Every structure is written in C-alpha cells, then in structure tokens.
Amino acid sequence: MIIDKLIENVVRSKNHSVIGLDPRLEYIPQYIKEEELGSTDGYAKGVANSFLRFNKELIDSLYDIVPAVKPQIAFYEQYGPEGLRCFTETCSYARSKGLIVIGDVKRGDIGSTAEGYSDFFLGAKEYSAATDLITINPYLGTDSIAPFIKDCAQNNKGIFVLVKTSNKSSIDIQDLMADGKKIYEHVADLVVELGRAHVGNSGYSFVGAVVGATFKQDAEKLRRQMKQSYFLVPGYGAQGGTAQDAAACFNKDGLGAIVNSSRGIIAAYQSSEFKDRFNEGQFAEAAREAAIKMRDDINQELQKQRKIAW
Template sequence: MLIDKFISEIESKRNCAVVGLDTQYEYVPDKMKKSDPIESIWEFNKRIIDAIYEIVAVVKIQIAMYEQYGVAGLDLFYRTSHYAKEKGMYVIADVKRGDISSTAVAYSKAFLTRPDIDFVTVNPYMGYDSIKPFIDDCVKYDKGIFILTKTSNPSSGDIQDLIADGRPIYEHVAIKVDQWGKDYVGERGYSFVGAVIGATYPEQAKKLRALMPNAYILVPGYGVQGATAQDAAAAFNRDGLGAIVNSSRGILLSYKKHPEIGLEDAIIQEVIRMRDDLNSAIRGDKK
C-alpha cells in the first residue's frame, strides 16, 4: 500500500518536511529570470528538486500558481510533477477539489490516474459523495488524499469553528475523515485517507489528532505563516509519525536570506534546518 511505502521513505530520510513548489515568477532569482515566466519557473523548479531529492521525500505542488498561466502553466505543473517523480519523490497535487459525485469522478481521474501524482488535497464541504470517487480511485490506483479539516488561514474559523451539535465543524470533519479511512489502514497503522490541519492551530490539532488516530496529516503554516516546529508537532502521534509539514516560501526564498551562498546551498541549508527543527520538536513532544 502506498501509505506504507510513503512512511518508509520518510523514515529513511529522517525527514517529515514537505517542500511546497508554490512557485511564482517573482520568486525566481533575478539572474535566472527569462522573458518567458514559464521557462524561468521551470528552471527554478528543476534546480530546487535537484537540490532536495536526496534529503526530502515529498513535494507539494499548488496548482493555482500554474493555472494562472493557462495551458502552458498546466503543462509546467505536470512537467514539474513528472520531474519530481523521476527523482524518486512523492508528489502531492494541492488542488483542493470538491464537487458533486459525477464531477468528482472527473476530478479524481484527472489526477489519481497519473503515475506522477501520489496524493491530492480535497474539500469535504459537499459531503461523502464528493469524496468517494477519490477514495475509489485511491484503492484502484494505490494513491492517497488529504481532506481539508482545520486549515491554516486566519479566517478559517468563519465556517470551520461554527458549532453544530456541540462541536465545531472541524471536529465533525475529523470524525468523518476517521470513518472514511478506517477500512483503508495499512500495515503501519495509517490510512491513505488523510487530513489537512494548519500548524497555526496547535491546540485544535491535538484534539483532532486524537479524533483521527490513523489519519496521516498534512500540516501547512510552518515558518512564513507564523507557526513553529513545536506547533507543528501537535499533529504527530507518539510514534513520531502521522504527519508531514509543509514549507513553501520559507524554502523557495531561502536564497534571499543567504546571498553569500548559491541557490542550491541555501535551499539545502534551509531544508536541513527545518528537518532538524521538526525532529527536535517531535522528540520533545514524545517525552
């Protein structure tokens, strides 16, 4: 099962960090910029992947950053996912899809039938019939999903924190995630039906972790969005597993903090710092 192999790769690299390739043209170093934004971003993405693939298991590619460039941007999205996969990395397509069942079938096939995509993010707002096509394809193609549960953005509470039957909405979502994933738990004790919980809400993450003991959690919000490694550690289980932590701008723009060294060295330095920061926090959380 994919989730078991995924966990083994994270353990092998001792690194739960995810590098978010939410690349924008303005992130590209000036000396790398060409007149064509697509080719500039492509070269930047390739250099990042080349720098990290031996020490990072997972990349997350945010599709909106590519869709804004039209057909050429979508081609770049898939070139990037294919290149990362060629390097042996796991690829999360951050697409946040959610729609009625017939449309969800099409969304799922668009991503989960591809060999260069391992996981997608999905939106549960429309209920189980919008999620089931993704679960069915995960079974068929050995893939995984991360369901938006308590997101990292400041206004997530506008809807997610509303109380229904004595619980905030995000807890109801977590209970559903646990139910939807309980029949798909691998040998390592985790399901391919995962969740998204922002590191910016560590207290909520602790409770959600307990509600979803078998869910793997994608944790955004570390670094630039303000969350610390200790905040992110709230999403992990006592076995030191159960979550992966994303950083996008903090890694993509690390060369600006270290102009004295090259692009690749700056990225590697930031990834290693993040890895060690997270590992230390996770160990401390287990004491």
C-alpha cells in the same frame, strides 16, 4: 499503499517535512527570467519555462534529503495551459527522483465532475498527472470525497481532506459549533469513517487530513480524534507556526504528520537569514540548507516530546 511509501520516504530521509513547490516570478533569479521570458513563444510559456527550470534545480538539490514535494496548482494554473504543462512536468520529474508528490489542488465536486478531477490527479491514464496524493475540499459532503477514494484504492493514491486550515479566517466556517462539536470535528469524523477501510501496513490510512500548525490546541484534539489519519500540516514558518505547534500534529510513534514549508525553503536565498551567504545563482543550495534546518528543528522538537520514529 501510498501512505506506507510516504512513511518509508520519511524514515529513510529522517525528515518529516514536505517542500511546497509554489513558484512565483519574484522568487525566480534574474538570469533565468531574462533567458526564458526573452523567448518569442509568448509570456505564459516563458514564465512556465522559468518555473520548470527553478523547480528542477530545487528538486535536484533536495530529493535526497526530503521525502516529498507539494506543488500548489494555483501558481501554475495562473498561466493557463503552459502553466499546467509546467505542473505536470514538475510532478513527473519529482517522481522520477523518488519523491512522493502531493498535489495541493483542494478540488471538491460531485459525481462525474469529481470523477473528471480524479481521473487527472489520481488516475493511471497516459494523460494523468504524476501526483500521488491530493488535497480535497469537503464542503459538498461525502459525495465529493467518495469518487476520489475509489481511484485511490484502484491506483495506489491518497488524499488529504481539508479539516482545519491554517489561515486566520478558517474559524468563519470550520469553528462553528454544531451538536456540541465544531464543524472541523464533524469533518474529522467523516475522514475517520471514510478512511477506516483503507489502512496500510503502517497503521495509517490513505485518507489523510489537512490540519494547520497555527492552531495548536485544535491540532492536539484532532490528533486524538483521528489516530489513523496522516496529517498534512501547513502553516509552519512563514505563516507563524513553530516546530512546537507542528509537533502537536504527531502521534506518540513519532509519525502521523508531514509538515509543509514553501517560501521559507524555495525562496530562502532572498530571506534576511540567508541572503548574505547565497547569491541568486545559489538558490538551490540555500533551499537545501533551509530544508536541513527545518528538518532538524522538527526532529529536535519531536525528540524533546519523546515522539520518536527512528
């Protein structure tokens, strides 16, 4: 089951983080942009080719020390068909390096529409993307999750359902209180119920949850409520979540969560912390150093809390 394979990757690399491959033009070194945007094939193709070069160098620099990557599709879709080509090629390249690929797509629809999305992201067709797990939006209810689960079971894939997101206004809907429970707790119940039949050897289900690192107490509560669900945890680093916050998303077995960082890793060479030691030609090395620092930060905190997986 894919969730067991994710955990294998985590244990092998001794790393609980996932790198968000969220390319933006301002992160791309000047020399790449000059070469790629100067081509005559159109602007979108030039951007897509820039992103692909950037991503491949990042993957080459990171694949032996991280278990997974998470491309956020919006940054690709923005540039249309060429962008989506870059997305699929990025996914394929990451998978060829042994990485688990989490497509952050937040799709949510019903019936044949959900089947269409699922066929692309969780399918086994020649035209399907090389994503292993994707994120799903639950606002439309069970109908909008079930079609994805069917494909997961068939094609060895998985999903993370949005439960409690890391952004400030997640409280607008997710924190409303209904029948003595917050909406995100109702969604958590749904996730538990839908995931129960799909638990792997590791004890975790391929129906996981997105739980932000920015609301620590909510995360602690959800951790107790959803023992068998793996958490995909946004909000660490740039969004203000600390290792201590993220650690709340882990079980006592030292597993149960994979913590995302995007800009803090892929654009590390531009940060005040790294920019004196790395020039833009060394963006991938800076990313590697930032990824090691993040790995150690989380591992140290987990050790302190005696949540130890190895």
